[in-house]
Amino acid sequence: MHPYMPNTENDKKEMLKAIGVDSVEELFRDIPKDVKLNRELNLPDSYSEIEVRRAMGEMAKKNKSTEDLTCFLGAGSYDHYIPSAIKHLVSRSEFYTAYTPYQPEISQGTLQGVFEYQSMICNLTGMDVSNVSMYDGPTAAAEGAILASVSTRRKKVLVSKTVNPETRKVLKTYLSFRNVEYTEIPEKDGVTDLETLQNSIDGDTAGVLIQYPNFFGIVEEIKEIEKLIHNNKSLLLMSVDPIALGTLKSPGELGADIVVGEGQALGGSMNFGGPTLGFMTVTTKLMRKMPGRIVGETVDVDGKRAFVLTLQAREQHIRREKATSNICSDQTLNSIAAAIYMASLGKKGIKEVANQCLQKSHYAYNQLIKTGKFKPLFNKPFFKEFALKTEKSVEEINAKLLEKGILGGFNLEKTDYDYGNAVLISVTEQRSREEIDKFVEIMEVI
Helix, strand or coil, rough: CCCCCCCCHHHHHHHHHHHHHCCCCCCCCCHHHHCCCCCCCCCCCCCCHHHHHHHHHHHCCCCCCCCCCCEEEEECCCCCCCCCHHHHHHCCCHCCCCCCCHHHHHCCCCCCCCHHHHHHHHHHHHHEEECEECCCHHHHHHHHHHHHHHHHHCCCEEEEEECHHHHHHHHHHHCCCCCCEEEECEEEEEEECCCCCCCCCCCCCCEEEEEECCCCCCCHHHHHHHHHHHCCCCEEEECCCHHHHHHHCCCCHCCEEEEEEEEECCCCCHHHHHHCCEEEHHHHHHHHHCCCEEEEEEEECCEEEEEEEECCCCCCCCHHHHHCCCCCCCCHHHHHHHHHHHHHHHHHHHHHHHHHHHHHHHHHHHHHHHHHEEEEEEEEEEEEEEEEEEECCCHHHHHHHHCCEECCCEHHHHHCCCCCCEEEECCCCCCHHHHHHHHHHHHCCC
């Protein structure tokens, strides 16, 4: 079998001759001798393709995925059903290999896919304009906070502590380099502490970020928060679960100015954490300040429907210091996957998925409470996730669940919340009644 870089000695001589050097050592002469390894790499002998496939297969068997385990883990990445059409369509070369569609005349397919995504995500969130798209939910939240600061010319952003801890970490990092003050509003009984929010909001507050449903799965009461924010001429930022919008009021109906979120649930695999996509939608008033790309619909010289990039203010097009953001790529392929997901399910399908999440999570919650071994951490309405107090450590419980082929809930002790022996359990439409009953039975025995 050939090694993977099948260059013969003669090949190497020809290449070195073409670039005008006599040896590989001369090619790297600018590297000081004391930093060179000066020995062969400590690697095994080269394997044949058959041997490599066998070795990689053995290593892969050590991993366990949601194909092997029944998943009750959420906390930001969820085991939702993915229509089989998605992988077949997004793996087509015109989508899979496309980059920035600078030449619209040869990128109509990609641009139309993006346009459809933007249209559907606007319908889902109840907002006016969408970009395409951000790296993930946390960076979308950070870009939303920066947008709020730029558009209001204020230098403080308030963030509820019920926002996902990972999102809050990314926000702190991004805002510290934009000279924007990051202030956390504590949680009280699993929701944003309204009294502290009221005392913290002031004339320098650009916006307030609320998660909906929040990290604990609880549906925050947005109405009072919205009045408080807009009376201060600040902006309401909402980080949302797109699936939840199949049954909850949309952010647009609730008066949001900027809506961001993690789009993994829209046809994306969990993939051990990525890649995913972050979505962002805004009001018409804010669209010229929004980062990322916007695809618009127009007509060509023959009067036929056509698509182009519009309102371009990215760093590739203008001077970097004048750009709205310095995102230098995005997650277009994942956005197209999300468009295929939304188109495949349609309005009724999204509502059905949301309803199943709602019904099944409440069934699991009630069955676990009935055992007498678990108590609710909060007494608030939730969507598809809920937090429980346990008698044993969550790590011990999850280890025993794993032995039974179940991926347990998220250990809240791993966060900055002061809740010991507390677990966050997620139940999506993927879970059957039999799986939930088995989970409850094993949890009770543990």
